[in-house]
Amino acid sequence: MNESLARPRTFRSPCHRLPPLVALFLSVAAITVGMLLPPGHWPSHGALLCVLFAALSLARVPPGVVLRRLVAFLAFAVLFAVSVPLSQGFRGGWELAQGILFRGVESFLSGLWLMSVVPFDRLLAALRRLGVPAILLAILAFMYRFLFVLWNELDTMRAARRARTFDRAGLIFRWRNAAQMIGMLLIRSLGRSERVYGAMCARGWDGTLRTLDE
Amino acid sequence: MHVQDGYLSPEVCIATGAIAAAAVGYSVYKLRDGVSDRVVPLTGMTAAMIFAGQMVNFPLGLPVSGHLIGGVLAGMILGPWAGCLAVTMVLIVQRFLFSDGGLFTLGANILHMADIGSIGGYAIVSIVRRFFKKPKVGVIVGSVVAAWLTVVAASALFCLEFRLSHPAGDFDIRNIFALMVAIHSLIGVGEALITAAVVSFVLAQRPDLILGQTSTSADTAMAGVSRVTVAGVVVALCIGAFLAPFKSNLDDGLEHVSKVQGFSELAHSAWAFFSDYDAIPLFSGHWQGLSVSVAGVVGTLCVLLLALAFGRAVSPRSKAVEAGRE
Numbered sequence: 001m002n003e004s005l006a007r008p009r010t011f012r013s014p015c016h017r018l019p020p021l022v023a024l025f026l027s028v029a030a031i032t033v034g035m036l037l038p039p040g041h042w043p044s045h046g047a048l049l050c051v052l053f054a055a056l057s058l059a060r061v062p063p064g065v066v067l068r069r070l071v072a073f074l075a076f077a078v079l080f081a082v083s084v085p086l087s088q089g090f091r092g093g094w095e096l097a098q099g100i101l102f103r104g105v106e107s108f109l110s111g112l113w114l115m116s117v118v119p120f121d122r123l124l125a126a127l128r129r130l131g132v133p134a135i136l137l138a139i140l141a142f143m144y145r146f147l148f149v150l151w152n153e154l155d156t157m158r159a160a161r162r163a164r165t166f167d168r169a170g171l172i173f174r175w176r177n178a179a180q181m182i183g184m185l186l187i188r189s190l191g192r193s194e195r196v197y198g199a200m201c202a203r204g205w206d207g208t209l210r211t212l213d214e
Numbered sequence: 215m216h217v218q219d220g221y222l223s224p225e226v227c228i229a230t231g232a233i234a235a236a237a238v239g240y241s242v243y244k245l246r247d248g249v250s251d252r253v254v255p256l257t258g259m260t261a262a263m264i265f266a267g268q269m270v271n272f273p274l275g276l277p278v279s280g281h282l283i284g285g286v287l288a289g290m291i292l293g294p295w296a297g298c299l300a301v302t303m304v305l306i307v308q309r310f311l312f313s314d315g316g317l318f319t320l321g322a323n324i325l326h327m328a329d330i331g332s333i334g335g336y337a338i339v340s341i342v343r344r345f346f347k348k349p350k351v352g353v354i355v356g357s358v359v360a361a362w363l364t365v366v367a368a369s370a371l372f373c374l375e376f377r378l379s380h381p382a383g384d385f386d387i388r389n390i391f392a393l394m395v396a397i398h399s400l401i402g403v404g405e406a407l408i409t410a411a412v413v414s415f416v417l418a419q420r421p422d423l424i425l426g427q428t429s430t431s432a433d434t435a436m437a438g439v440s441r442v443t444v445a446g447v448v449v450a451l452c453i454g455a456f457l458a459p460f461k462s463n464l465d466d467g468l469e470h471v472s473k474v475q476g477f478s479e480l481a482h483s484a485w486a487f488f489s490d491y492d493a494i495p496l497f498s499g500h501w502q503g504l505s506v507s508v509a510g511v512v513g514t515l516c517v518l519l520l521a522l523a524f525g526r527a528v529s530p531r532s533k534a535v536e537a538g539r540e
Contacts, residue, residue, distance in 0.1 A: 031219060031317050039220075073313065077218060083393060096380065103220030104316070111313035123310070133242055135254065136299070142258030143265070143303050150266040175272055179411030182267040182282060186260075186291070186412065187420050193259035197252060207251035 015059035015117045020126035027114040030055075034106035039099020045106070052109040061116045069112065070105070077104045120144055138209040146196075150189055157181055216308070217323055217372060219316030223379035230375060231321030237329045238302055241295035253296055260292055261300040265307065272408060280404045285331015286361045287409055290339055290353070290424055294436055297332035322375060326368035330448060334367065335360040337436060337444040346525075349425055350417050355521040357413045361406040362399075362517045367448045369398035370455035395455045399513035406517055410524040456510040 015023070030052060037044045056066055081097040081104070118126075121144075124137050161177065197205075222230070245253050264284040271279040284304070289297035305323050308314040315323045339356035346352030373391045380387075416423055436444070 028317065035219065035224060035318065069313075080218065084390060086393070100218065100220040104218040107219035107316050107318075108313040111310065111317065115310055115313075120310070133239075135242055135245070136238070136303075138254045139258045139261065139299060139303055140306065142254055143261040143307065146259055146262040147265055147307070150262050151269070154266050154269060171273060171275060175407070176411060178270045178272050179408055180415045182270055182408075183412045183415030183419070185267055186263055186287075186416060187423065189259050189263040190256075190291070190423060193255045196259070197255040200255065201251075205251060207254065209254075 013058060013060045015055065015113075018117065020118045020122045021129065023114055023118050024123065024126055027110045030110040031103075031107045034103045037102075039102070040095040045102040048106055049102075049109070052106060052113065055113050056109065056116075059113060059117050061112070066109075066112065070108070073108050074105070077101060077108075134208060141209060146189075146192075149192075150185065153188065154181070154185060157184065216305075216315030217319040217326070219318055221316075221379070222319055222322060222375055224318070226375050226379045227318040227321065230325050231318070234302075234321035234324035234329065237298060237333070238324065241298045244295040245299070253299075257292060257296045257300045258303070260288060260296075261303040261307075264288055264300065265304050267412075268304075272404065280401075280408070282408050282412070283327060283331065283365070283405050285327050286335030286339070286357060286364060286405075287412060289332035289334075289336035289360075290357060290413065292332075294333040294336040297336060298328045301328035301332050322372070326371060330368050330371065330451075331364045333436075334444050334448040335364045337441040338363060338448060340436070340441055341445050350421065351525045353417065353424060354410055354414055354524045358406045358410045358517055358521045358524060361409040362402040362513060363448050363452050365402035365405050366395065366399050366455055366513070367451035369394045370451045373455070391455075399510065403513055403516040403520070406520055410520055414524055 018026075030048065034045070034048055037048065053066075057063070078101065081100045084097045084100070085094050114123075121141065124141055128134065128137050158181075161181065264282070264287065267284060267287075268281045270281060272281060273279050285297070285301050288300045291297070292300055302324050305315065305320065305327060309317060309320055338360035339353065342356035342359050343349065343352030346355060373387070373394050376390065377387050413424060417425070
């Protein structure tokens with residue numbers, strides 16, 4: 001999963017040629033339409049879902065990927081949506097639950113489409129043009145860059161833990177172990193941020209992010 | 215914890231978005247003063263760390279497993295403002311990479327986890343730690359209390375938003391309130407446990423990271439008054455969470471009853487449940503009161519026990535034992 005997220009797809013499709021701002025606008029528009037449709041109206045929500053699936057196939061997102069992520073999303077979305085009727089003893093709240101489910105899936109699909117069409121750095125550039133403060137975008141870019149580094153570090157730590165066969169241990173021990181893993185990750189990542197900061201200063205970092213396309 | 219699109223009405227989305235944007239804007243403003251070049255790597259790295267830390271599973275012995283939320287942790291390491299930004303970044307990336315949480319409810323999610331979690335959590339920790347002579351014990355007890363209170367307060371705030379979003383519907387808001395608060399006081403115990411365990415590990419290895427001020431929290435700490443105010447809001451939300459199901463048992467005409475009468479009504483509704491014992495609690499309509507009071511009592515007890523246990527664990531004697539073992 002890390003790999004597919006780290007390297008944006010390089011397929012050529014009409015969707016990929018869209019300017020990032022247009023893609024962002026289309027994605028937001030789809031979610032807005034979903035919000036405005038009546039919650040339990042099956043035909044209109046069905047039509048919107050068809051449009052979204054068509055857009056995903058136009059963007060050449062592999063159906064297997066869509067299906068896998070949709071199932072993972074639905075597992076939680078259904079749980080949350082059903083909690084409304086559940087709290088009523090299944091005597092009401094069904095319409096609201098339908099609306100939550102429809103809108104959640106629409107929002108999920110349109111987010112998936114946006115991410116597979118626009119690489120993250122181009123999305124950040126588009127957001128900068130919309131006037132989002134530069135410091136926020138710089139933090140986002142930095143976080144995105146090191147997210148994958150820390151994931152790999154976490155994988156290494158997990159492998160080391162598995163090698164010590166701690167998975168067989170009791171619940172309390174495993175909790176302590178997991179917490180120590182997070183603590184170790186925290187200590188290492190703060191140390192890393194100090195080193196990276198030093199390296200950035202050595203290269204003339206003054207608090208503003210510069211990109212090549214400016 | 216993430217609120218999906220579809221839960222909240224557009225008006226509530228706009229209102230929560232505006233509040234969240236104001237909080238994020240204020241955080242940026244506070245950090246702009248002198249440390250802005252340090253903010254980017256430190257905040258970005260901490261945000262990435264919290265994101266990765268959320269991937270670590272805490273087994274529950276069930277098919278589902280728990281994980282860290284991290285708002286209080288971010289607030290404790292980075293201070294309130296950079297912590298708020300770090301959690302906001304985590305939420306934004308989760309939205310765009312995983313479609314976790316809605317787009318229009320991003321403001322609500324930032325409000326729940328970054329603002330309450332990080333700013334509120336920082337305020338609570340910094341107040342609680344003053345009551346203890348040993349700084350390590352104070353920080354750990356503070357982290358337990360803050361983690362639990364912020365999770366419960368966030369769930370109460372969500373219920374309030376939900377209520378404002380759907381003033382009329384074919385459902386009873388009290389039941390949703392009770393279910394949410396009961397579930398989240400358990401989630402809060404998990405978060406308190408994880409946060410305290412992480413904090414005590416870091417305190418043992420690198421106490422300076424938490425006890426010393428990091429460069430983002432040094433010049434930009436909160437004033438005493440705003441600390442008390444922020445912590446007060448969080449605590450008030452929690453109290454509201456546990457009183458709301460009782461209070462709403464009152465008739466509409468009694469909405470203006472005084473506090474004293476409110477409490478007598480509270481006792482009455484609790485008594486009514488026990489007299490009605492043969493009914494199935496889930497469907498009888500009285501279950502909200504009981505489940506919420508059980509959740510409140512169990513949650514408070516757990517938090518007290520956790521605070522005691524972790525507080526003991528960092529006292530000098532047992533630390534020597536730990537060191538000997540390693």
